[in-house]
Amino acid sequence: MKLPNTSANPVSRRVFAVGALSAVSALALSACGGDTKTTSTATATAADLAAGGATTITMWVDAERSPALKDIAAKFKADTGIEVKLVIKDFAAVRDDFITQVPTGKGPDLIVGPHDWVGKFVQNGVIAPVELGDKSSAFSKTSIKAMTFNGSTYGVPYSVENIALLRNTALLPAAVTTFDEVIAAGKGVVDSGKAKYAFLVGLDPKQGDPYHLYPLQTSMGSAVFGVDADGGYDPKQLILGEPAGVEFAKKLVEWGDSGSKVLNSNITGDIAKEEFKNGKSPYFLTGPWNVPDLQKAGIKLAVDPLPTAGDKPAQPFVGVNGFFISAKSANALATTEFVTNYLTTEAAQDSMFTAGGRPPALTASFTKASSDPIVAAFGKIGDNGVPMPAIPEMDAVWNDWGATELALIKGKGDPATDWPKMAATIKSKIGA
Amino acid sequence: MRVPQSTNDAGPAPRVTNGPTSPNGRATKNRAANSRHGMESLKSTMVKVVLLGLVDAFAVFVLITLFLSQSWLIMVIAAAVTLLINWIYLRKGGLPAKYLAPGVFFLVVFQVFVVLYSGYIAFTNYGDGHNSTKADAISAIQITAQKRVPDSPSFKTSVLKQNDELFLLFTNPDGTVSIGSTTKPLTAVTDAVLDGTGKAVSVPGYDTLNFAAIVANQNDILSISVPVSEDAAQGSLRTADGSTAYAFKPSMVYDAGTDTFTDVETGTTYTDNGEGAFASADGERLATGWKINVGFDNFVRAFTDPNLRAPLLNVIAWTFMFAITSVILTFGLGLFLAITFNRDDLRGKKIYRVLMILPYAFPAFLSGLVWSGILNPQFGWLNQTLLGGAEIGWLTDPILAKISVLVVNLWLGFPYMFLVCTGALQSLPAELDEAARMDGAGAWRVFRSIKLPLLLVSIAPLLIASFAFNFNNFNVIYMLTGGGPRFEDTTRDIGSTDILITLVYKVAFGQGTGRDYGLASALAIVIFIIVATVSAVSFKQTKALEEVNR
Numbered sequence: 001m002k003l004p005n006t007s008a009n010p011v012s013r014r015v016f017a018v019g020a021l022s023a024v025s026a027l028a029l030s031a032c033g034g035d036t037k038t039t040s041t042a043t044a045t046a047a048d049l050a051a052g053g054a055t056t057i058t059m060w061v062d063a064e065r066s067p068a069l070k071d072i073a074a075k076f077k078a079d080t081g082i083e084v085k086l087v088i089k090d091f092a093a094v095r096d097d098f099i100t101q102v103p104t105g106k107g108p109d110l111i112v113g114p115h116d117w118v119g120k121f122v123q124n125g126v127i128a129p130v131e132l133g134d135k136s137s138a139f140s141k142t143s144i145k146a147m148t149f150n151g152s153t154y155g156v157p158y159s160v161e162n163i164a165l166l167r168n169t170a171l172l173p174a175a176v177t178t179f180d181e182v183i184a185a186g187k188g189v190v191d192s193g194k195a196k197y198a199f200l201v202g203l204d205p206k207q208g209d210p211y212h213l214y215p216l217q218t219s220m221g222s223a224v225f226g227v228d229a230d231g232g233y234d235p236k237q238l239i240l241g242e243p244a245g246v247e248f249a250k251k252l253v254e255w256g257d258s259g260s261k262v263l264n265s266n267i268t269g270d271i272a273k274e275e276f277k278n279g280k281s282p283y284f285l286t287g288p289w290n291v292p293d294l295q296k297a298g299i300k301l302a303v304d305p306l307p308t309a310g311d312k313p314a315q316p317f318v319g320v321n322g323f324f325i326s327a328k329s330a331n332a333l334a335t336t337e338f339v340t341n342y343l344t345t346e347a348a349q350d351s352m353f354t355a356g357g358r359p360p361a362l363t364a365s366f367t368k369a370s371s372d373p374i375v376a377a378f379g380k381i382g383d384n385g386v387p388m389p390a391i392p393e394m395d396a397v398w399n400d401w402g403a404t405e406l407a408l409i410k411g412k413g414d415p416a417t418d419w420p421k422m423a424a425t426i427k428s429k430i431g432a
Numbered sequence: 433m434r435v436p437q438s439t440n441d442a443g444p445a446p447r448v449t450n451g452p453t454s455p456n457g458r459a460t461k462n463r464a465a466n467s468r469h470g471m472e473s474l475k476s477t478m479v480k481v482v483l484l485g486l487v488d489a490f491a492v493f494v495l496i497t498l499f500l501s502q503s504w505l506i507m508v509i510a511a512a513v514t515l516l517i518n519w520i521y522l523r524k525g526g527l528p529a530k531y532l533a534p535g536v537f538f539l540v541v542f543q544v545f546v547v548l549y550s551g552y553i554a555f556t557n558y559g560d561g562h563n564s565t566k567a568d569a570i571s572a573i574q575i576t577a578q579k580r581v582p583d584s585p586s587f588k589t590s591v592l593k594q595n596d597e598l599f600l601l602f603t604n605p606d607g608t609v610s611i612g613s614t615t616k617p618l619t620a621v622t623d624a625v626l627d628g629t630g631k632a633v634s635v636p637g638y639d640t641l642n643f644a645a646i647v648a649n650q651n652d653i654l655s656i657s658v659p660v661s662e663d664a665a666q667g668s669l670r671t672a673d674g675s676t677a678y679a680f681k682p683s684m685v686y687d688a689g690t691d692t693f694t695d696v697e698t699g700t701t702y703t704d705n706g707e708g709a710f711a712s713a714d715g716e717r718l719a720t721g722w723k724i725n726v727g728f729d730n731f732v733r734a735f736t737d738p739n740l741r742a743p744l745l746n747v748i749a750w751t752f753m754f755a756i757t758s759v760i761l762t763f764g765l766g767l768f769l770a771i772t773f774n775r776d777d778l779r780g781k782k783i784y785r786v787l788m789i790l791p792y793a794f795p796a797f798l799s800g801l802v803w804s805g806i807l808n809p810q811f812g813w814l815n816q817t818l819l820g821g822a823e824i825g826w827l828t829d830p831i832l833a834k835i836s837v838l839v840v841n842l843w844l845g846f847p848y849m850f851l852v853c854t855g856a857l858q859s860l861p862a863e864l865d866e867a868a869r870m871d872g873a874g875a876w877r878v879f880r881s882i883k884l885p886l887l888l889v890s891i892a893p894l895l896i897a898s899f900a901f902n903f904n905n906f907n908v909i910y911m912l913t914g915g916g917p918r919f920e921d922t923t924r925d926i927g928s929t930d931i932l933i934t935l936v937y938k939v940a941f942g943q944g945t946g947r948d949y950g951l952a953s954a955l956a957i958v959i960f961i962i963v964a965t966v967s968a969v970s971f972k973q974t975k976a977l978e979e980v981n982r
Contacts, residue, residue: 120560131672206914337675
């Protein structure tokens, strides 16, 4: 929620300018229509809206999501007379453009994006909190937790996204629970000659991929950051390097090139998808984004819970997409109204689901979407997940984390020394 | 607008032909020439008026926009530039200025300004956490410090108006109704009119604002803050959408007099630490800071930060090696092929030439990605098909990665050299070749002593340009290896194949340590100085080359 304060400019320059222009045009219009009755103070007109600098709300959105928002924007326009201008931006550039343009006053009123941008946005002072009040209970707990940063909610979530274990039911009809069982079952299929790989996960020969391996890591009791009293990630508690992490590191060597070769860093996401599509593996650890293509290729899919490598639950990182309001919106009240009372509706969340296929964050919409067993299964796994850390310090973690995991998978280095060394490096970077 | 009467700047007047013509005939011709001249100058004047009119119209539009956004300085500059352009094109004479003005204008806007702006950024700490002005930072900290009082109810809210003062009408979930404004404390209301949902919508004596009117007064409404009670811990009621209000209380309070923030709970004070952030006595900083000038700090950091210094020297050395080797290899291969395909008796020359140019026709970043796939250690076509399943880490071994980058860049770059060499070779007079052969020179001798020196005169500047291009050849490096494999002696994400420009990109757009535009700009300036020096020295050498040949 944006709450202005005395030190800030009470009326932004843009408001003044637009107001001045519209006052001129309003004068011109009223000069033409001499016989129209003057309206009472209580019922304002479009001219009043214009006087508040409020005829439009600008929203940055990518091409894929823009069509899904047209209906709800039209409804808002019909109800309030305020137009929501959907400006299509290249998704890759949205985050940085938003950070650089908000301070100039030329940024949008709101944007769409994943929740892990929030930390950067707060650090750069470009977004305002949104108080959802009672509405927050209508959303999945994970999604609200993800949108919460330093104890305030910063966005309205609309989708929850996480990875799961896909199983080709033609090769393996039954689900198993632990990673060892997964490997054993997969090996059985390979031995029978029906497949080439026991298990597939997209890694990267240059950087590794800690995101996809995280559920295995959490199942062994290792996480990246500890949590503070409010339940948010605490950058001062980097617990990645603790003994549980070293145990996981040892497992990486075991699964890697010098061991059972279950993890193969040369298999990129694209290669893994291609091989699974061709029925070369019974298992594929991936997210919902690959499901449509796989179904099109005629693979019969089952979504299994994430396999555990230790005695703890396997928690994936959950990415939550949502809507964020600019800290310098010249039209804050109307934008807040649109975000909290329109984008939180079932209709809006349904249409975002239809367009993107990602499990909705609104419980009512999710229940509807759950008629598809795949969406239901992904959603159920997401409920056990942990939000991807949004704190800016997380940026410093990925590179070293990925590089170290990669080296271990390749059988280079010693987990007992390299893993703590990685944690020390990250610590020195973030000053924890 | 003044339209010049003179026709001087339409070009020289057509020459009257001399010759044995009758006086009468000459007069006719003269008249005809004059009228044609008049037509042309009228036409050119019209074109000039229209073009200048369009430019002026655009300038007026820009000036109005600048006026409305109150950017006075830029407005004055824009007005001055507009006047200057009009003066240049409306005055008599001054022909060179008329040709140069558009070029200079665009040079200033797109090059000089950008360079100067980077120069300015290099002396600031602009980057993540230092994104805007101090006023913005203070306001952002205040916004984020407003926390909803835990377990406080949400109030349905209406906005009322009386004697030009705005009031908020709150309906407590338990049904009690109260009204208040910034100046009038919260008081209970008993005669409120409720709507179907139990929300109080009006009170006698007050006007209720509809949504449009609420939006029209949004800045006033957003600033209304009604204390719940005299106990500050219960917070103040505020609304963000005009229909719901919550009790908020700041976790952090700003005191403009002492320019400090105080944490309400712990009592810690945060003061301006002179580095563009508020920090407490024990060094803890508030996340949101602002942009300040830091003098030469960024340059000092580039060469003293241990995580940057060692890799930076490696990167500079490799950048030179990459650029020079790339030029030599592409030029060598391009020249060789150009000579080969320049033989008159070669059949199917055109087809070969088209095939040669293909790598040049693909976008470099696409080629980079394709090559990255070809060179994948296990699944790449090179290892799998050509080398029979060998697992060679073309992109993951430090030395092999350097070689791979050079080879791919050779593949990308030789067609250009092939093109320019072919052109230059074909422009060499055949007589020279013939004369040399008459004097008994062999093919190699002809090439070494005659063709190559002549070729270099025209191609040397292109080689320098090619060096400058490869020095900043971002696409190949970034798409192929992303700079990796990483160095082990640094915490930054810098690797064996990183060249300066990819390093700058990583620093600027935060691969791991947050975006740091200030440091990146400082490094960009270092690159500029290096490239400018090398180019200036080389061009001097080229001049010497020309003189030798003369």
